[in-house]
Amino acid sequence: MLFHVRMDVRIPRDLPADEAAEILAREKAYSQELQASGKWRHIWRLAGEYANFSIFDVRDNTELHEILVGLPLFKFMEIQVTPLLRHPSSIREDDS
Incomplete structure (x- = not known):
């Protein structure tokens, strides 16, 4: 199933810089792993x-x-999530 997801990030300004950097590094690694797997297209x-x-x-x-x-x-x-369906007029076969 395909989903369109909007993510708005609101990191608190008072979060210590070293903690924020560590979270951002884990976020990048996790998202890139999901991209490599094809789940985060x-x-x-x-x-x-x-x-x-x-x-x-x-x-x-x-x-x-x-x-x-x-x-x-x-x-x-x-986060806002919208499920997606293949459009009947699409000429692409790989968009389902």
């Missing part, structure tokens, strides 16, 4: 915001939930 930064649009390709809602709550930055995020 696309990620785009939103210009001027600490936010991204991502496309996930996962088995079901439960797998997506487990991935999202596993994000080291999860407790600092607002």
